[in-house]
Amino acid sequence: MKPRQKRLAIVAGILAAVGVGAALVLNAFQSNLVFFYSPSQVASKEAPVGRTFRLGGLVQSGSLKRDGVVVNFQVTDTIKTIPVRYQGILPDLFKEGKGVVAQGQIGDDGVFVAREVLAKHDENYMPPEAGEALKRAGDMNKKISESVVKGSGK
Template identity: 45%
Template sequence: MTRKRRRLYFVGLGLLGLFSATALMLTAVEDNIVFFFSPTELKARTVAPEQRMRVGGLVEEGSVNKSGGTVRFTVTDTVESLTIQYNGILPDLFREGQGIVAEGRMGRDGVFLANDVLAKHDETYMPPEVADALKKSGNWHPEGATAQAAEAKPATTSN
């Protein structure tokens, strides 16, 4: 009986130690785990001119400017915003109001030069008719807020 009890304490304490150690370690290396920085976070950091990094945010409405193969648009986290220049194929989900992540480096003129643009999808899933109904009824809040809007209006979402 006592041996089982001892093993129980040993496993319990071992797991406690392991989980705390991992938590501490992850906190210490947080900068390497985050996949991208928001424009606000980027402003707070000192960035070497040729340093490769990723920035993420929402594509600002009306900011997309295509000329030839080059696209210029602004991403925002609603506080700060950043202009991005990109030369290449945009993912299917890329559109105004959409979350995106751009990989590249900071140009000298403050424009972010992207080598790659990825679309970020949110956790909201709904049929097109429901999205239209929400837009019509004025309950449309793109990016994240749509989830709550869809729930607040069960009459329009259940079909």
């Protein structure tokens, strides 16, 4: 083999190794990426089916039902409500009417099966994504109320 061919083989080998390494890193990153969705987005089928994602909003008042370690409750953004099932011990600060973020998958029956439930840790904290979703829902409720008032005035 000539020196030029050896250099080309070494460069090709290095490029192949870098390409394989980059592909492995991107694959690991993609498989561990978890997105946040509001109940309205989940209800409108924007959330991925068969993939883990985070659902956030407020725990619907009166929806909490315990059956041993299995807990059923509903998460709302004041527009849509999604039923959630969780098996395990809930955080101490988990309460109805308070903010929550649950990580899991949507089941075939339309129930979100949570593997992890996070509750806000004081009165002033809400996950930024949940706060933004509630703000958008509040803006939507305000627009709907204004259009109803305008429509009834005619």
